[in-house]
Amino acid sequence: MVASIVSTGLAIGCIYALIGITYNVMFSxxxxxxxxAGTLGMLGGVLGSLFIARLGMPVEIGFLLALAGGVLLGxxxxxxxxxxxxxxxxxxxxxxxxxxLALMVQQFTAIEWGTExxxxxxxxxxxxxxxxxxxxxxxxxxxxxxxxxxxLYRHTLIGRAFLAIAExxxxxxxxxxxxxxxxxxxxxxxxxxxxxAGFAGGEMLLAFFGNGPMLTFYxxxxxxxxxxxxxxxxxxxxxxxxxxxQTANFLVGGIFASVAVFTVFIIVLLARPEGLAGAALQxxx
Amino acid sequence: MDTPMANVRPxxxxxxxxxxxxxxxxxxxxxxxxxxxxxxFGGGYWGVIATRACVYWVLVSGLNLVxxxxxxxxxxxxALLTLGAYTTSVLVAGTVTPExxxxxxxxxxxxxxxxxxxxxxxxxxxxxxxYFAITTLGFATIVTQVALAWQSVTxxxxxxxxxxxxxxxxSQWGFYYxxxxxxxxxxxxxxxxxxSRFGRALTAIRDAEVAAEACGIAKPALLGAVFLFxxxxxxxAGGLFASLQSYITPDAFTLDLSVxxxxxxxxxxxxxxxxxxxxxILLTVLPEFAAPLVAWSTFLYAVLLLVIVLxxxxxxxxxxxxxxxxxLESGRAIVPRPELLGRLLAAPADxxxxxxxxxxxxxxxxxxxxxxxxxxxxxxxxxLIGPNGSGKTTTLNVxxxxxxxxxxxxxxxxxxxxxxxxxxxxxxxxxxxFQTPRxxxxxxxxxxxxxxxxxxxxxxxxxxxxxxxxxxxxxVLLRDTAMLALAAVGLERLAPVRxxxxxxxxxxxxxxxxxxxxxxxxxxxxxxAAGLSAEEISRLAALVVAIARAGTGxxxxxxxxxxxxxxCHHVTVLNLGKNLAAGTPAEIRSHREVxxxxxxG
Numbered sequence: 001m002v003a004s005i006v007s008t009g010l011a012i013g014c015i016y017a018l019i020g021i022t023y024n025v026m027f028s029x030x031x032x033x034x035x036x037a038g039t040l041g042m043l044g045g046v047l048g049s050l051f052i053a054r055l056g057m058p059v060e061i062g063f064l065l066a067l068a069g070g071v072l073l074g075x076x077x078x079x080x081x082x083x084x085x086x087x088x089x090x091x092x093x094x095x096x097x098x099x100x101l102a103l104m105v106q107q108f109t110a111i112e113w114g115t116e117x118x119x120x121x122x123x124x125x126x127x128x129x130x131x132x133x134x135x136x137x138x139x140x141x142x143x144x145x146x147x148x149x150x151x152l153y154r155h156t157l158i159g160r161a162f163l164a165i166a167e168x169x170x171x172x173x174x175x176x177x178x179x180x181x182x183x184x185x186x187x188x189x190x191x192x193x194x195x196x197a198g199f200a201g202g203e204m205l206l207a208f209f210g211n212g213p214m215l216t217f218y219x220x221x222x223x224x225x226x227x228x229x230x231x232x233x234x235x236x237x238x239x240x241x242x243x244x245x246q247t248a249n250f251l252v253g254g255i256f257a258s259v260a261v262f263t264v265f266i267i268v269l270l271a272r273p274e275g276l277a278g279a280a281l282q283x284x285x
Numbered sequence: 286m287d288t289p290m291a292n293v294r295p296x297x298x299x300x301x302x303x304x305x306x307x308x309x310x311x312x313x314x315x316x317x318x319x320x321x322x323x324x325x326f327g328g329g330y331w332g333v334i335a336t337r338a339c340v341y342w343v344l345v346s347g348l349n350l351v352x353x354x355x356x357x358x359x360x361x362x363x364a365l366l367t368l369g370a371y372t373t374s375v376l377v378a379g380t381v382t383p384e385x386x387x388x389x390x391x392x393x394x395x396x397x398x399x400x401x402x403x404x405x406x407x408x409x410x411x412x413x414x415x416y417f418a419i420t421t422l423g424f425a426t427i428v429t430q431v432a433l434a435w436q437s438v439t440x441x442x443x444x445x446x447x448x449x450x451x452x453x454x455x456s457q458w459g460f461y462y463x464x465x466x467x468x469x470x471x472x473x474x475x476x477x478x479x480x481s482r483f484g485r486a487l488t489a490i491r492d493a494e495v496a497a498e499a500c501g502i503a504k505p506a507l508l509g510a511v512f513l514f515x516x517x518x519x520x521x522a523g524g525l526f527a528s529l530q531s532y533i534t535p536d537a538f539t540l541d542l543s544v545x546x547x548x549x550x551x552x553x554x555x556x557x558x559x560x561x562x563x564x565x566i567l568l569t570v571l572p573e574f575a576a577p578l579v580a581w582s583t584f585l586y587a588v589l590l591l592v593i594v595l596x597x598x599x600x601x602x603x604x605x606x607x608x609x610x611x612x613l614e615s616g617r618a619i620v621p622r623p624e625l626l627g628r629l630l631a632a633p634a635d636x637x638x639x640x641x642x643x644x645x646x647x648x649x650x651x652x653x654x655x656x657x658x659x660x661x662x663x664x665x666x667x668x669l670i671g672p673n674g675s676g677k678t679t680t681l682n683v684x685x686x687x688x689x690x691x692x693x694x695x696x697x698x699x700x701x702x703x704x705x706x707x708x709x710x711x712x713x714x715x716x717x718x719f720q721t722p723r724x725x726x727x728x729x730x731x732x733x734x735x736x737x738x739x740x741x742x743x744x745x746x747x748x749x750x751x752x753x754x755x756x757x758x759x760x761v762l763l764r765d766t767a768m769l770a771l772a773a774v775g776l777e778r779l780a781p782v783r784x785x786x787x788x789x790x791x792x793x794x795x796x797x798x799x800x801x802x803x804x805x806x807x808x809x810x811x812x813x814a815a816g817l818s819a820e821e822i823s824r825l826a827a828l829v830v831a832i833a834r835a836g837t838g839x840x841x842x843x844x845x846x847x848x849x850x851x852x853c854h855h856v857t858v859l860n861l862g863k864n865l866a867a868g869t870p871a872e873i874r875s876h877r878e879v880x881x882x883x884x885x886g
Contacts, residue, residue, distance in 0.1 A: 033415045084595050092414040095358050096551065096594045099418075103544060103587035111580055213540060217423045224416060255434035258427050266408055266420065273411050 005246045011135040011204060013242020014142035015041070018197035019219025020226065020234035021145060022190045026077075028166035028229050029186030030086065032094045035102040036077045038216025040070050040191055042209060043105065044198025045120055046113055049207035053121040066199050067192045074191020077101060078184050102212060109209040117210075120202030134203035141200035145193055146235060162186060166229060218245075221265050227275035308608075312559050313472065320465050324458045332457050336529055338569040339464035344522035345546050345565045346471040346558075347515035352547065353555045354484060355511060356491030357409045358418040361425030363543035365516050367432060368401055369394040369523020370447070370533050371439055377448035381438055387448040391524045395517040402516015403509060410505050425543060432535040444534030447527035464525050471518055474750045476558045481749035481756060482735070482742040482763060483507060488556050488725045489736045496723035499685060500799070501711025501740040510746040541583040548590050554600025556727055563601055599727075609783045619794050621775040621824055623831030629769050630804050630835040637698040638662045639715070639807050639838060644683060644693035645862075653679040655862035656693070660855075661807060666829060666839045668849035668870075671859030672883055677842045678720065680859070681809050684840070685717045686710050697807075711740055716805035720812050722792035726785030730776060730795055733784050734767040737802030770798040774828060789816045797828070807838045814845045826852050850874060858883060 022037045047069045051062035081097040124133050152159035164172040165182055173179045198205065198215070205211050221241050226233025241261065248257035323335055348362050376382055376390035385393070405424050409417045432439045439445060449455060454463040478484045486507055489497035497504070527533045549568050553560030572582045593600060641659040645652070654676040661667045669677050682688045684695055686707035695702040697713055710717075716737075725733055742763065744755040771777040774794040779787065784795065793813055800808055810829070814822045822845065830852050833839050843849050849856055850870040858865040858879050865883075866876045873879055 081591070091598075092358070093594050093598070095414055095418055097591055099360065100587045100591035100594065104584055104591070107581070107584035107587060111584070213422060213426060217419060217426060220419045224419075253434075255427075255430050258430055262423050262427050265423070269416065269420075270408060270411055273413075273416070 001250070005250055006243070007131060007135040008204075009243035009246035010239060011138045011201070011242070012245065013239035014138040015197050015201040015205070015215070015238075016218050016241050017222055017235045017238025018138070018142055018145060018193060018200075019215050020222035020238050021149070021231050022194040022197065023220060023223045024229050024231055024234060025149075025186055025190040025193060026074075026082075027223075028162065029183040030078075030082055031089060031169075032082055032086070032098075033220075033223075034077055034082065034094070034098040035216055036073060036081070036098055036105070037190075037194055038214065038219050039102045039105050039212045040073055040194025041198035041201070041205075041215040041219065042109065042212040043069055043073060044195035044200075045202040045205055045207045045211060046109055046198075046209065047195070048199045048202050049118055049120045050113070052123075053119070053207075059121075059123050063199060067195050070191040070193075070195025071188045072191065073105065074187040074189070074194070075184060077191070078187035082187070083180075083183075102216070106209055106212045109212075113207070113209060115209060117206040117208035120205075120207050122203065137200045138197070138204070141196050142235065145196065146231065149231060158182075158185070218261075221261070223275075224265070224269055225275055230275070233275065309559075313476075316562070317469060320469070323465075324461065329457065332461055333529070334570060334573055336457075336461045336464050338566050339461070339468040340522050340525045340529060341546065341549070341569055342468045342562060342565045343464070343471050343525065344519045345549050345561055346468070346475045347518035348546055349550050349553075349558065349561045350475060350478060350484075350487065350511045351406070351515050353550045353553070353557065353561060354479065354487040354491065355508060356488075356555070357406070357508070358414055359406070359409075359421045360418050360547055361405075361421035361423070361540075361543055362515075362519060362546055363538050363540065364405065364421070364425040364428040365398050365402055365519035366523040366526060366542065367428050367535075367538040369398050369520025370527035370538070371432060371445070371523075372397050372520065373524030374445045374447050374527045374533060375438055378445060380445075387450045387524075387528075390448060391521060394520040394524045398520020398523070399513040399517040402512045402514075402519065405516070406508060406512030409508060409512075422540075425540060429535050429538060432538070439535075442534060442536075444532055447529070447531050447533055448524065449531075450528060460528065464529075467521065467525070472558065472562065473752075477752045477756070478746075478749055479556070479558055480760070481744075482739045482759065483510070483746055483749055484556075485725075485728065485732050485736050486739050487511065488728055488732075489739075491555075492725040492727070493723040495687075496719065496796075496799075497736070498707045499711065499717050499719075500737050500803070501708050502736075503708055507746075514746075514750070541586075544583060544586055544590075548586050548593075551590060551593055552600050554602025557600070557602030559605070560600050560602030606783075608781070609786065613779075613782065613786060617778070619775040619791060619821060619824060621794070621828045622772055623828050625769060625773040626801075626831050626835045629766070629773055629801055630832070630837060637806060637838070638696075639684065639840075640696040641680070641684070642694045642696065644680070644690045644695065646679060646683060646688055646690045652862045654683070654690075654859075657859070657862070657864060658867075659857055661838045661840050662854075663806065663838045664833055664836050665854040666833045666841055666852055668853035668856040669840060669842045669859065670844070670846060670849055670856065670883070671865070674861075675859040676862040677859055678811060679862075681717065681811055681840065681842055685715060685809060711803055714803055714806040715809065716800035716803040716807070717809040718793070718796040718800055718811055718813060720815070722789075722796050724784045724792055724795060726783070728784060729781050730784050730787065731764070731767055731771065731780040733795055734770055734798045734802060735763050737770075737799035738763045738766055740803075766802060767798070770801045773801065774798045775824070790818070790821050793817065794825075801832070805837050807840070808832060809840045809842075811842050812844060813841070814843055814848050822848055 019037050019041050022040060023033055026034050044066050047066040048062055051057045051065050052059055081101045082094060085093040085097050153163055161177050161182055164177060165179055169179060222234040222238035226237035245257055245261050248260045327335060344366055351357050351359050372394040373390045376385045376393060377387050405421055408420050433441060450460060450463060453459045486497060486502045489502060490504055530537060545568050549564035550561045553564035572579050639661040641657055644654060644657045646654050657680060671677055679688060683690050686705050689704045703709060742759040744759050749756045768777060771780055774797050776791060776794055814825055817825060826848055829839055841853060853870055856870055856873045857867045858873060860882055866873055866879050
C-alpha cells in the first residue's frame with residue numbers, strides 16, 4: 001500500500017513539477033504567468049493518444065509530433081496573448097489574454113476530440129506490474145528536463161542569455177541581446193516541456209480535455225510554494241504536493257484530498273505570499 | 286461649513302450635472318419598461334431566456350463590484366452559484382433538514398454564499414492578480430468535485446430537484462417577475478454603491494492602490510464587504526437558477542458559466558453598471574440566434590475576451606461614453622483661486638509640528654537616509670532639496686509610512702508615528718502627492734478628487750447600498766467640498782472630464798486637490814513642479830503659499846531651486862542621506878558646501 005502511494009504520489013508530483021517548470025520558463029522570459037501552462041499538459045496527452053492510438057503512428061513519431069504541438073502552442077501564446085500586453089504589464093491584461101487562449105484551445109479540444117476521457121496508449125511493450133512505466137515515465141521526463149535545463153543554463157551561450165533576460169530584461173536588452181527572439185524561444189521550450197508532462201503522464205491522466213484547468217491549478221501550486229522562477233523549488237514542492245495528495249487520497253478519500261490540498265495551498269500562501277523559498281519585495285513608490 | 290457653495294460652481298457644470306443624471310438613468314428606465322412589458326410580446330421559450338438573463342444578472346451585478354470595480358480577477362465565481370443552488374434545493378427538498386420554505390432556504394443560501402464569498406475573496410488581500418485568479422479557479426474545481434462526491438446530500442451525479450416557489454411565483458411569468466424584481470433591486474443597489482465613496486474607493490484600489498492607501502482607504506474592510514455582498518447575491522442567483530432548471534446535477538455548473546459571467550463584465554467595461562448589464566443580456570441571448578453555434582459558444586466567448594483585451598479594453602461602457610469624446614478646449618490654463626482655501630482648510634489652532642529625529646534607513650549596503658533630523662511646523666513651508674539619490678523621496682516615504690525606518694523616530698505633535706501603517710496617516714491628517722501622479726484614469730476628475738475625502742464619509746456600506754439619507758448627505762458634502770478644492774486649484778471646469786484625458790500638469794493639480802480633501806495638517810509634496818511650465822510653477826508657488834497660510838505645514842521636495850528659495854521658510858539640503866545644511870533660504874544660498882555640491886558656482 002505504502003509503495004503504491006509513494007510511486008503514484010511521486011509520479012503525479014513529477015507531472016505537477018513539470019507544469020510548474022513550464023510556468024517558470026515562461027515567467028523568466030516575460031514576467032508573465034500564462035494560463036496555457038496546464039492546457040499544454042492536456043494537449044500533450046490528447047495529441048499523444050491521437051497520433052499513436054488513433055492514427056497508429058510509431059511511438060517515436062507520435063512523441064515528436066506531440067512535442068511539436070506543444071511548441072506551436074507555446075509560440076502562439078507568446079505572439080497572441082503575451083507580446084501585445086507586455087507594454088502595460090501593470091494592468092495585468094496577460095491574465096485575461098492567456099485565459100482566453102487557454103479556453104479557446106480547451107473548447108476546441110472538447111469539440112473536436114470529445115468530452116470523455118480516452119485511454120492513452122502504452123508506450124513500451126512490457127508487462128504491467130510493480131514499478132510500472134506509467135510511474136517511471138513521468139519521473140524520467142522530470143529528471144531529463146531538470147538535467148537538460150541545468151546543462152542549458154550553465155553551459156550554453158543561449159542558456160546564459162535566458163538567465164540574463166530573467167535577471168534584468170532592460171540590462172539584457174541594453175547589452176544587445178535579442179530579447180524578443182529569446183522570449184519566443186523560451187515559450188517554444190516551455191511548450192515542449194508542458195506537452196512532455198502530459199505525454200509522459202498520459203497513462204495516469206488519460207487523454208481528457210478537462211485536464212487543462214486541473215493541471216493549471218495543481219501545476220501552479222509548486223510555483224507558488226517553490227518561489228516564482230525557481231525550478232528546483234518547483235520540483236521539491238511538486239513532489240511534496242503529489243505525495244501529500246496521494247496520502248490524503250488514501251486516508252480521507254478523493255474529494256477531501258483535494259479540499260485538503262486547496263486548504264494547505266491557501267494557508268501557506270497567506271502565511272508566505274512570496275513562496276516558501278522567498279523572493280524580494282517589489283518597490284512600489 | 287454649511288455655507289452654500291453654489292457661487293464657486295459655475296452654472297455650466299450644474300447643467301451638465303443635471304443632464305448627466307438623467308442621461309445615466311434613462312437606459313435603466315428603458316430596460317425596466319421593456320422588462321415589465323416583456324410578457325406582452327415574448328413567447329414561451331423567450332420567457333425562459335429572459336428569466337435566465339435576470340438570474341445571471343443577479344450574480345453578475347455582485348461580481349461586477351469585485352471584477353469591474355475592485356479589479357480582482359475572480360474567474361471561479363460559478364462555485365458560489367453552485368453553492369447557492371445546492372443549498373436552496375437541499376433545504377427545500379428536506380433530505381437533511383425538515384423541509385423549509387423556498388424563501389427561508391433562499392435566505393439561508395444567501396448567508397452561506399456571503400460567508401463563502403468572504404472565504405474565497407480574502408486571499409485577494411494578500412495575493413496578487415494571477416495568484417488570486419488561480420485560487421478562485423481551484424475553489425470552483427473543488428466545489429464541483431464535492432457536489433459530485435457528497436452523494437448523501439447532493440445526490441451525486443444523479444442530482445437533486447430544484448425548489449418551486451409558491452403562488453404567485455409558480456407560473457412561468459410569475460417566476461419571471463420574481464427574478465426580474467430581484468435583478469432590478471440588484472441593479473439599484475450596485476448602482477448606489479458605484480456612485481458612493483465605496484465605489485470610488487474600489488476603483489482607487491484597482492487603478493491607484495498606492496494613492497488609495499495614502500487617502501486612508503482600508504482595503505480589508507472594503508473588499509470584505511464587497512465579497513460578502515457578492516457572495517450573497519451569487520448564492521441567491523444559484524437558488525433561482527436551480528428553480529429555473531427544475532433539476533440540477535454537477536454538470537450544470539461548468540467553468541463555462543464562470544467564463545460567461547466574467548466576460549459579460551469585461552465586454553461591458555470596467556467601473557460601469559450599464560455595460561455589464563448589456564453584456565449579460567447579450568451573452569445570454571446571442572447563442573439563441575445562432576443555434577448551430579451553441580456548441581461553440583464558449584469558444585466564441587473566449588475569442589471575444591481576447592479581442593476585447595487586445596483591442597477594446599474599455600468595453601461597451603467606453604463605446605457609449607459620448608460625453609468624453611467631445612474635444613476638450615485647447616490652450617486651457619490652470620488658474621488657482623487660493624482665496625478659496627480659507628473655506629476648505631479649517632486652520633488648526635495649535636502650532637503642531639512633524640519631526641524626524643535621527644531617522645536612518647539603508648537598502649542593503651546603501652544608506653538612503655542616514656541620521657536625518659527635520660522639523661516641519663504648521664503653517665510653514667519646509668523645502669527639501671538635494672541631488673538625485675540623496676534620500677528626498679525616501680524621507681517622504683518614511684513619513685507617509687511606505688518605508689519603515691531602521692532607527693530614529695517620526696513624531697507628530699510629540700507622539701511617535703507608528704511605523705508603516707500607511708492608511709492610518711490620512712486619519713492623522715497627513716496627505717501627500719506622488720512624483721508620478723497616481724490617478725484613476727477611467728474616473729472623472731471630480732470623482733478622483735472625491736476619493737481624497739473617503740475617510741470623512743459617515744455612512745456604512747449597507748446605508749450606501751440602500752441609498753439611505755446619511756449616504757445622500759455624505760455624497761452632497763463630498764461633492765461640494767471636492768468642487769471647492771477643484772476651484773481652489775483652478776480645475777473646476779474639468780470636473781466632469783475623464784482624468785486620463787488631462788495633461789500632465791493638470792494631473793499634478795488634481796493630486797493636490799485630492800490631498801486637500803483631507804484638510805491636511807501636513808501636506809507632503811513630491812516634486813510638484815516637475816514637468817510644469819514656468820507660468821504654472823509660479824501659480825503653484827502662490828497656491829502652496831496660500832495652503833501654508835491657511836495653517837497647513839508643507840514639506841516640499843523639489844529640484845527647482847528657485848521655487849524652493851522663493852517660497853520656503855526653511856530649507857534642508859540632503860547629500861547622500863545626510864543633512865548637508867539647514868536654515869533659511871538666505872543662509873542656504875550662501876552656504877559654501879551647498880553651492881559647491883549642488884547649486885553650482
